[in-house]
Amino acid sequence: MLSKAIIGARILLGLVFFVFGLNGFLHFIPLPPPSGSAAAFLGGLAAAGYFYPALSIIQTVAGAALLVGRFVPLALVVLAPAVANILAFHLFLDASGIPHATVMALLELFLAWAYRDAFRPLLLSRPAKAVLGAVATDDAAE
Secondary structure (H helix, E strand, O other), rough: OOHHHHHHHHHHHHHHHHHHHHHHHHHOOOOOOOOOHHHHHHHHHHHHHHHHHHHHHHHHHHHHHHHOOOHHHHHHHHHHHHHHHHHHHHHHHHHHHHHHHHHHHHHHHHHHHOOOOEEEEEHOOOOOHHHHHHHHHHHOOO
């Protein structure tokens, strides 16, 4: 039962990011224009020039990885800042999207928990000796 929930969450989150990542290039889903502080914030990001194309590439590639089930922990790490910013944006600037942003954050957290073994090495205060030995061996070979 849990494995089906993990697959469902992975596919749902992957689909959201893949579709909205593609939408950044193809504009097939019309989005309502923002107003107030949200418009100022999004306008600043657009003015940077690079932000939206980079975000669309990241969302499309990471969403595809989630959909096909390859590099899932990496995709979750790459998407975590986007999910956090989407949630913060809707909490502080545009409350209308809070339900969707909350669902995305919960899916991200659930999947991070489901793949927690892949993240354990990232949470060590010191790398394992096996890792240090591999790094030293690689450095010596160069």
